[in-house]
Amino acid sequence: MEVFKGYWRPLPAFDRLVWRIIPDPSTRKNEFLTGGIDVLPFVTPEIVPEIQTNPNFRIETVLSTRLMFVGLPVDNPLLADKRVRLALNLAVNKREIIEQLFRGIGAAELTVPLPLTLAERNPKLEGYPYDPDKAQKLLKEAGAIGKTITLEASYNRYTLDREMGEALAGYWEAVGLKVDYKPQDWAAYSPRALRGSPAWPTNPFLMGFGDGRYLADYMYDLWIVKKPGGSRGAVYTKGPDHWDEWVREISLLGLQEPRRRELLYKLQEEILDYAPWVLVLNFKDIYALNNKVDWKPFSNERRDMYDAKPR
């Protein structure tokens, strides 16, 4: 891309921007380290130390609008019991996942059922604590100890998605469940999980959600609201009807209207109580940059380079 000299705003500092399409992640990293590219998005955590040891490069992280959760279809006989759904949340050590898989820098604990970047998240909510003893107790009360649960996940779609699923399976097994873990190619996984093509999964499924519009009702419109003809809310969540009314009302309210925030805070509280999802983590996007370039990444995954400047 070359700069358009007739642009009405001040011209960008760089005259030319080259987008390199490099399919292999290892090649991308090597290309960056040899100076072939100046900005490398979505760096995986394990290569951060290698980049940081080089004084010519730096790492920038930004809290992303993308989160990871496990959808719990409440029609599944095991998951119909709220105690089981709560137990699945309490069994997960999110801090350990972040420290071990994401080296402490690639993610943050998800404490609300919304991306942490959103101003409309309820600040009073602290999510689910890590409490495997309580998880086990709930499972015993529900008669679920020793039962088998299948966890489906994608691979090569989200950062460390397969490994995240393995960790979740391990935590659930540690509290007394048997877990059959099935990672799948995104091309086969996503049509089923997102659209029920050819059929909606009835097992827990690891999924990501991200949106650059920073609107809380958008996520709930996709995952909570029950719509005719098959929607994720109608198939998986099957929440109370007043949630649908709240989301409809929220979508009609202006962003500054107090009623909007009031409804959103209440909705988040009730969602946490209902536990239709296992809240896992919110990504922190890691970018590697050549010190020749002065640029800050965006939380919504856009690579808008207009403000990039040479250092």
Added chain:
Amino acid sequence: MHRFIIERLIQSAVIVAVVSVIVFLFVHASGDPAALLVPEQATAADAANYRKALGLDRPIYEQYVQFMSHFWFSDTVKSFRFQQSLLPLVLQHLKFTLILAALTIVASSLLAVPLGIFSALRRGSVMDVGIRLVAVMGQSMPSFWVAMLLMLILAMHLRLFPVSGVGVKNIVLPAMTLAFFQMAVLLRLVRSEMLEVMGQEYVRTARAKGVPEFWVTSRHGLKNAAIPVITVMGLQFGALVQGAIVVEPIFAWPGLGWLLVESIAARDFPVVVAGAIIAAVFVTLVNLIVDLLYGWLDPRIRVN
């Protein structure tokens, strides 16, 4: 000869047609591309509408006929992802693969032929053992591993070549990766053919006549040993077009292999089928040329 060529062309057309049917059926069985191409927030109804727009709701035989009748001569069949006409898209990428394949064959031959001859002439020596060891390594090591190794040493540490991309210097590493295996195959073939030929009576006669060893090896030995070697080179050229599927994405070399890998993952059916058809056409044509070349090189072989 003309009858042979016509028969082979007809056979090739049948082969390409069979390949197209098989690939078309398998690709359609692999999943729904509309479900992948619509945004994540799209509903099942949106995906269904898009399927209809792509013509995927029609019977499969109708889709196949529509595809084959328009693929060659019109631009109405387009890639789902790129929305570009198929044939130009595929040929644009094939060009890069052909360049890579040609360079690979040249490089592997330039190494394999002298090493194979040397190894044959010094049979049993330490050098012979060493060369054969290199050949075994070349055939044993997976190409993706060779690619990463060459990238690490020559691009990362020694900074002799770029890591990836398109350009004169950029082609060296992918060509070396592919050439390592090709060289191993050719080297062993050259060696075994030379061993067989150099043991023939006419070679002994040439030596007895006082012909210098250089001319015995080159004019009498290599010339006869080269015939199967050249035919294998030609066949390898066709195989390289498929073999580049692993190497091209690693080096971001925008050849047909890269296009096919990306298109398979994205369920871009038209591109996958078109790529497979073009590859099949290419391989069958190369095989035909090799057969003709074989007949031309060896006067004893004539096809009725």
